Amino acid sequence: MAVKVILEKCKGCTKCVRSCPFTAITMENKKAVIGIACTGCGQCIDACPFGAIERAEEAPGPADLSEYHGVWVFAEQREGKLMQVAVELLGEGKKLASVIGCELCAVLCGSGVENLAGELFEYGADKVYYGDAPELKQYTTGAYTKAIYEAILAYKPEIVLLGATHIGRDLGPCLAVKCSTGLTADCTRLEIDPETKGILQTRPAFGGNLMATIVCPGHRPQMSTVRPGVMEKAERQPGRRGTLIKLDVKFQEGDIRTKVLEVVKSVREAVSLTDAEVIVSGGMGLGKPEGFQLLKKLADRFGGSVASSRAAVDAGWIDHAYQVGQTGTTVKPKIYFACGISGAIQHAAGMQNSGLIVAINTNENAPIFDIADIGIVGDLYKVIPAIMEELDKYPEA
Ligand code: FAD
Ligand code: SF4
Ligand code: SF4
Numbered sequence: 001m002a003v004k005v006i007l008e009k010c011k012g013c014t015k016c017v018r019s020c021p022f023t024a025i026t027m028e029n030k031k032a033v034i035g036i037a038c039t040g041c042g043q044c045i046d047a048c049p050f051g052a053i054e055r056a057e058e059a060p061g062p063a064d065l066s067e068y069h070g071v072w073v074f075a076e077q078r079e080g081k082l083m084q085v086a087v088e089l090l091g092e093g094k095k096l097a098s099v100i101g102c103e104l105c106a107v108l109c110g111s112g113v114e115n116l117a118g119e120l121f122e123y124g125a126d127k128v129y130y131g132d133a134p135e136l137k138q139y140t141t142g143a144y145t146k147a148i149y150e151a152i153l154a155y156k157p158e159i160v161l162l163g164a165t166h167i168g169r170d171l172g173p174c175l176a177v178k179c180s181t182g183l184t185a186d187c188t189r190l191e192i193d194p195e196t197k198g199i200l201q202t203r204p205a206f207g208g209n210l211m212a213t214i215v216c217p218g219h220r221p222q223m224s225t226v227r228p229g230v231m232e233k234a235e236r237q238p239g240r241r242g243t244l245i246k247l248d249v250k251f252q253e254g255d256i257r258t259k260v261l262e263v264v265k266s267v268r269e270a271v272s273l274t275d276a277e278v279i280v281s282g283g284m285g286l287g288k289p290e291g292f293q294l295l296k297k298l299a300d301r302f303g304g305s306v307a308s309s310r311a312a313v314d315a316g317w318i319d320h321a322y323q324v325g326q327t328g329t330t331v332k333p334k335i336y337f338a339c340g341i342s343g344a345i346q347h348a349a350g351m352q353n354s355g356l357i358v359a360i361n362t363n364e365n366a367p368i369f370d371i372a373d374i375g376i377v378g379d380l381y382k383v384i385p386a387i388m389e390e391l392d393k394y395p396e397a
Contacts (some may be wrong), residue, residue, distance in 0.1 A: 002038055002039070002040025002042075002055065002056055003034055003038060003040065003042065003044060003045060003053055003054065003055055003056055004034065004053070004054055004055075004056040005031065005032045005033065005034060005052055005053055006051075006052050006053070006054060007031050007052075009050050009051060009052035010031045010032055010050065010052040011050050011052070012027065012030035012031060012032075013049065013050070014027060014032075015047050015048060015049065016032050016044040016047050016048050016052075016053060017032065018047075019043050019044050019046075019047030020038075020043060020044050021041065021043060022037045022038065022039055022041070023037065023254065023257065024036075024037035024038040024039070024254055025038075025044060025254065026252065026253045026254040028252070028253075032044075032052070032053070033252060033254070035252065035253070035254030035255050036142055036145060036146045036149075036254075036255045037142065037254060037255070037257055042055070065197075065218075065220055067156050067220075068156045068157060068158040068220040068221060069102050069103070069156065069157070069158055070097070070102050070103045070104070070105050070127075070155075070157045070158055070159075071093045071096050071097040071102060071103070071104050071105065071157065071158065071159045071161070072093075072105045072106070072107050072129075072152075072157040072159065072160045072161070072221070073086060073089040073090050073093045073104070073105070073106050073107070073125070073160075073161050073162075074086070074089075074106075074107055074148070074160065074161065074162040074163070074168065074171070075106040075107060075108040075116065075120055075125075075128070076162070076163055076165060076167055076168060077108065077110055077113055077116055078139075080110070080112075080113050080115075080116070082116055082119055082120070083163060083165065083228075084228065084233070084274065084275070085163030085164075085165060085168075085226070085228040085229075086106070086120075086123075086163065087123050087233045087234050088163075088226070088228065088229070088230070088231040088232065088233050088234075089161045089162075089163060089226060089231065090104065090106065090120070090123045090124045090125060090234040091123075091124070091231055091232045091233050091234035091235075092161065092190055092226065092231040092232070093124075093159075093161055094124045094234060096159060096190060096192045096199065099192045099194050100158070100192060100194055100197045102158065103126040103127060104124055104125055104126050105125055105126060105127040105128065105129060105157065106120040106125040106127075106128045106129070107128075107129045107130075107131075107148055107151060107160075108120065108128055108129070108130045108131070109130075109131040109132075109136045109143075109144055109147050109148065109249075110131075110132065110136050110137060111132060111133060111134050111135075111136055111137035112132070112137075113132075114130060114132065114244070117130055117242075117244050118241075120242075121240050121241050121242040122236050122237055122238055122239070122240045123234040123235075123236055123237075124234045124235075124237070124240075125242055126242045126243065127242055127243045127244075127245060128242060128243070128244050128245070129151050129155065129245050129247055130244060130245065130246055130247060131147040131148070131151065131246075131247040131249040132246070132247075132249070133147070133249045133250075133251065135249075135251050135256060136249065138260045138263070139167050139171075140256050140258050140259075140260065141170055141171065141174055141258065142255050142256035142257050142258065143251060143255065143256045144167075144171050145171060145174040145175060145178060146249075146251065146255050146256075147247060147249045148171070148175055149175055149178045149179065150247070150249070151247050152175065152179055152221060153179075155245075156220070156221075157220075157221045158197055158220060158221060158222065159199055159221055159222050159223075159224075160175070160221045160222070160223045160224075161190075161223075161224055161225075161226060162223070162224070162225045162226070163225065163226060163227075163228055164185065164186050164187075164225040164226055164227045164228065165228060168225050169185065169225060172185070172223060172225045173185075175223065176223050179219075179220075179221065179223075180219065181216065181219040181220060181221060181222070181223060182214075182216040182219055182222070182223065183223040183224065183225070184201035184203060184214045184216070184223070184224045184225075185203065185224075185225045186203050186204070186225060186226075186227055187201045187202060187203045187224045187225065187226045187227075187230075188202060188203055188204065188211075188226075188227065188230050188330075188349070189201075189202040189211075190202070190224060190226070190231075196217070198215050198216070198217055198222065199215070199216070199222050199224065200213050200214075200215060201213065201214045201215070201216075201222075201224050202214075204326055204346075204349055209345065227330045228274050228329075228330065229274045229329065229330040229331055229332050230330050230332075230353070272305070273305055273307055273322070273324065273329045273331050274329060274330075274331060274332075276304050276305035276331070276333050277302070277303075277304060277333050277334045277335070278299065278302035278303070278304030278305075278333055278334060278335045278336075278337075279299070279304055279305055279306075279307045279324070279331055279333045279335070279336050279337065279351075279354075280295045280296075280298045280299040280302075280304060280305075280306055280307070280337040280339065281295070281306070281307035281308055281309065281324055281336065281337060281338055281339065281341060281351070282295045282306070282307075282308055282309070282312060282318075282339045282340055282341070282380075283308065283309035283311055283312055283338070283339070283340045283341035283342065283347075284309065284311045284312060284315070284340060284341075284342075285339065285340015285341065285342075285361065285362065285380060286312065286317070286339070286340050286380070287340075288317075289315075289316070289317035289318065291317075291340070291380075291381075292306055292308070292317065292318055294380075294381070294384055294385075295337075295339060295384070297384075297388065298337065298384055298387065298388060301388060301391055302335070304333070304335075306318075306322060307322050307323070307324045307329075307331065308322045308323055308324065309323070309324070309325065309341045309342075309344075309347050310323050310325055310327060310328060310346065310347070313328075324347065324350040324351050325346050325347040325348075325349055325350035325351070326346040326347075326349040326350060327346065328350055329350060330349070330350045330351075330353075331350060331351050331354065332351075332353045332354055332355075333354050333355065334354075334355040334356065335354070335355060335356045335358065336351050336354035336355075336356070336357050336358070337358045337359075337360065338351070338357065338358070338359045338360070338361075338368050338372070339360045339380045339384065340360065340361065340362075340380050341359070341361070341368055342361070342363075342366050342367060342368060343359070343361075343366055343367035343368025343369070343370065343371065343372075344367070345367075348367075348368075348371055352371050356373050356374070357371055357372045357373050357374070358372065358373070358374045358375075358376070359371075359372035359374070359375050359376065360376045360378065360380045360383045360384070361375075361376075361377065361380075362377065362378065362379055362380075363377075364377045
């Protein structure tokens with residue numbers, strides 16, 4: 001914590017509790033206790049008439065970098081199911097760990113999900129740090145930040161990777177602030193300098209018009225969030241084992257300031273673009289929202305999914321959950337059909353790693369053809385029915 005209570009001086013007057021704008025102070029046994037919500041604003045120091053609150057020594061700043069070892073992956077789970085991005089991060093983490101010759105570890109939080117540790121070992125984790133508590137059953141910023149921050153303080157990882165999911169994007173910055181370190185969000189590439197052990201974190205910048213590589217030379221751990229679907233998944237090695245380390249997780253009043261009342265699943269979660277093997281995506285070239293019905297017919301032929309460009313979403317033709325690109329989902333299907341999509345850099349950022357890209361566009365100079373494996377110059381309303389007619393000749397395919 002940024003401030004500390006000198007217990008011998010504390011008279012239990014509770015003035016500090018009322019002074020704290022972040023409700024970070026609670027009373028226990030008539031003594032003030034500073035909770036995880038403390039931002040270090042210092043108001044309680046002035047509020048205490050007995051000089052019982054002082055600035056604490058700075059939390060881990062640009063400490064001795066040699067104390068930090070290991071690559072950690074946040075093993076995000078929901079309802080006891082490991083998120084695929086955690087498996088992708090283990091794949092990437094393994095590469096980084098092997099360059100600098102250190103352990104690959106996972107940090108897992110939840111309630112009664114110890115069984116997932118076995119899965120994490122099989123995906124390459126040498127160690128799993130596991131925090132188990134009823135307060136960790138469902139994600140809350142306060143509970144997860146406290147559990148993982150304390151683990152970071154105790155075990156000092158060199159690198160911490162999180163998925164750029166809603167949870168990872170919330171948790172990552174909170175942890176980075178607590179650790180007084182930096183965080184690069186939404187990375188699309190990670191490399192490592194074997195000498196300095198510094199990661200080179202590359203991400204789109206300036207609206208996706210250039211790629212920036214960011215380093216964190218003076219602070220540890222180095223932290224990044226990585227978009228789901230960007231990195232290669234780790235290969236599963238059935239029977240592989242590792243070391244399980246149970247974290248001592250305890251919460252006190254004031255640590256968790258939010259309460260999950262109800263979980264409502266939205267359409268967004270039902271659309272699983274990251275898992276689809278074939279995606280038929282449409283853009284402004286469709287000319288009208290009904291055009292997606294034609295795309296759906298082609299997608300259904302492959303058991304795949306429909307997707308879209310941002311312009312089609314902005315036009316109100318389809319829900320944002322279907323958007324591919326820099327501000328949508330990153331996808332890597334076996335086949336990606338880009339129908340009436342110009343191929344702007346922000347769209348390409350979300351689909352250019354697809355296995356086979358088939359572009360259909362009336363403009364032979366459209367940038368999408370620069371990244372397409374198969375380019376068809378033509379009206380999608382003629383080309384797609386022609387493709388389906390051909391496919392119908394091979395119903396078993
Ligand atoms: P257009 O650029 O209008 O292209 C339509 C294409 O359809 C043209 O190439 C045209 O030749 C072709 N066409 C027309 N009629 C037919 C037909 N009958 N048959 C076949 N082809 C036809 N975009 C995204 O997609 N995803 C993102 O995540 C994203 N994020 C962004 C973030 C920022 C910060 C910014 C600034 C922009 C972002 N964009 C994103 C928008 C992006 O720059 C483009 O504006 C958008 O991708 C264009 O969509 P489009 O290709 O559908 O439309
Ligand atoms: Fe204790 Fe000072 Fe807070 Fe009063 S204001 S409860 S004395 S720390
Ligand atoms: Fe609250 Fe600010 Fe004191 Fe922290 S430093 S306990 S946030 S008043």
